[in-house]
Amino acid sequence: MCSRRFRGDRVTTTRVEPIDSDATPEEPTFTSRRPLDYVPGILLLIAVGVLGKYAQIWWNTLAKHEHWRVPDIEYVLWAIVIGLLITNTIGLHRIFRPGVLTYEFWLKVGIVVLGARFVLGDIVKLGGLSLVQILVDMTVAGTVIILVARAFGLSGKLGSLLAIGTSICGVSAIVAAKGAIRARNSDVGYAIAAILALGAVALFVLPPLGHAIGLTDREFGLWAGLAVDNTAETTATGYLYSDHAGKIAVLVKSVRNALIGFVVLGFAVYWAGRGQADEIAPGAKAKAAFIWDKFPKFVLGFLAVSAIATAHWLSKGQTANLANVSKWAFLLTFAGVGLNIDIRQIARTGWRPLVVAVIGLVVVALVSLGIVLLTSRVFHWGVGV
Amino acid sequence: MGEEVPESPEDVPESPEDVPRSLSLGERFSSVSVDWWATAVAGAIVALAVANVLPKIPW
Numbered sequence: 201m202c203s204r205r206f207r208g209d210r211v212t213t214t215r216v217e218p219i220d221s222d223a224t225p226e227e228p229t230f231t232s233r234r235p236l237d238y239v240p241g242i243l244l245l246i247a248v249g250v251l252g253k254y255a256q257i258w259w260n261t262l263a264k265h266e267h268w269r270v271p272d273i274e275y276v277l278w279a280i281v282i283g284l285l286i287t288n289t290i291g292l293h294r295i296f297r298p299g300v301l302t303y304e305f306w307l308k309v310g311i312v313v314l315g316a317r318f319v320l321g322d323i324v325k326l327g328g329l330s331l332v333q334i335l336v337d338m339t340v341a342g343t344v345i346i347l348v349a350r351a352f353g354l355s356g357k358l359g360s361l362l363a364i365g366t367s368i369c370g371v372s373a374i375v376a377a378k379g380a381i382r383a384r385n386s387d388v389g390y391a392i393a394a395i396l397a398l399g400a401v402a403l404f405v406l407p408p409l410g411h412a413i414g415l416t417d418r419e420f421g422l423w424a425g426l427a428v429d430n431t432a433e434t435t436a437t438g439y440l441y442s443d444h445a446g447k448i449a450v451l452v453k454s455v456r457n458a459l460i461g462f463v464v465l466g467f468a469v470y471w472a473g474r475g476q477a478d479e480i481a482p483g484a485k486a487k488a489a490f491i492w493d494k495f496p497k498f499v500l501g502f503l504a505v506s507a508i509a510t511a512h513w514l515s516k517g518q519t520a521n522l523a524n525v526s527k528w529a530f531l532l533t534f535a536g537v538g539l540n541i542d543i544r545q546i547a548r549t550g551w552r553p554l555v556v557a558v559i560g561l562v563v564v565a566l567v568s569l570g571i572v573l574l575t576s577r578v579f580h581w582g583v584g585v
Numbered sequence: 586m587g588e589e590v591p592e593s594p595e596d597v598p599e600s601p602e603d604v605p606r607s608l609s610l611g612e613r614f615s616s617v618s619v620d621w622w623a624t625a626v627a628g629a630i631v632a633l634a635v636a637n638v639l640p641k642i643p644w
Contacts, residue, residue, distance in 0.1 A: 229619040308623030313630060501624030505631050517641075518634040524642040525630055 241299015248535035252279025283538020303536020308498040310529030315505030316522040330452040338367035361391035370429035380468035399433040407440040421445035425452025426568035461491030
């Protein structure tokens with residue numbers, strides 16, 4: 201899954217270590233062994249999330265009272281913007297950091313519980329459809345990004361990392377690939393900077409574009425699931441459009457996440473073949489173990505909960521209850537996304553990753569939008585799902 | 586000669602570094618990945634819902 205945390209304190213969504221530092225990204229969602237350390241940050245996530253939720257209500261009430269003709273600003277955007285303002289004005293005190301970093305945990309809890317809103321048949325249909333789209337998107341966008349990276353004089357491995365991060369799952373895919381292809385820390389830093397900048401931009405750009413193009417909720421959900429790289433931003437982007445779009449985006453992104461192992465294995469074999477990475481142990485068993493190691497296990501939880509819903513073990517009332525649990529978990533995630541966007545840090549990462557990020561975003565967004573429109577409006581694949 | 590030879594491997598004194606250290610509770614918890622933690626917590630919530638004892642969650 202798409203985690204983006206780094207060693208030490210400076211560990212965030214769009215907070216990136218200096219490019220040439222030796223810091224290596226790793227995956228501690230839980231940064232302390234003392235449960236009490238998490239309390240302030242989790243309370244902050246709840247406060248920002250609830251404030252975002254009520255900001256939507258207050259904004260709408262005010263607009264109605266004053267007879268303003270203004271767009272309905274979703275609680276998702278309010279929570280992200282409030283979090284972003286806190287981090288980029290008064291700053292985030294380190295006492296809040298362990299709790300704030302748990303937003304990936306809440307994201308995964310929300311996704312697993314969201315399984316109750318899907319029957320397995322729909323997952324198979326939509327998952328199968330999105331798998332085809334993902335494979336095409338991955339191939340086209342990945343190839344273009346490798347070529348662009350080469351044109352910018354970036355190393356072959358940096359190009360591979362960018363392609364992996366863009367086509368699959370952002371930072372966690374890059375982290376998963378780092379050891380497998382023996383990439384340099386500086387390349388990893390560049391790739392992460394590019395992917396994170398790309399995710400932050402997509403979050404704010406895609407929903408208005410989707411409305412301008414006139415995409416349906418389903419089409420936008422597919423688009424967000426295919427185009428946005430980090431799962432937290434994918435979920436936020438989808439829910440910014442509508443609840444239904446958010447659901448679809450989460451499902452498509454989960455399929456992408458499930459492919460991490462295969463893609464990383466492919467690149468590892470390629471670089472090992474050129475003598476620039478460790479050989480993968482021979483045999484299907486070793487390769488299966490490699491894929492399982494990289495597999496995001498929470499996807500299994502999502503499928504298990506969906507199986508429970510499919511077996512009708514949940515009453516209508518409890519299904520609605522679980523949907524609300526999922527929304528609360530996502531609300532904490534959105535607050536965490538905002539609290540982790542550090543604009544100054546993005547600016548400090550240098551122009552090259554940002555340029556590659558922008559090109560990557562445009563390429564991925566265009567390719568995936570083309571695929572979505574082609575499959576839904578020309579081929580009418582899975583339109584009823 | 587003069588040295589006592591241990592009669593069995595069990596008699597060999599082990600240095601502190603050789604003794605396998607059992608994991609503390611904190612270490613056991615932190616060795617579980619966030620994916621599994623999220624699945625376990627969500628699974629517990631879903632189990633309450635299946636048992637129809639999950640209280641009403643407002644939105």
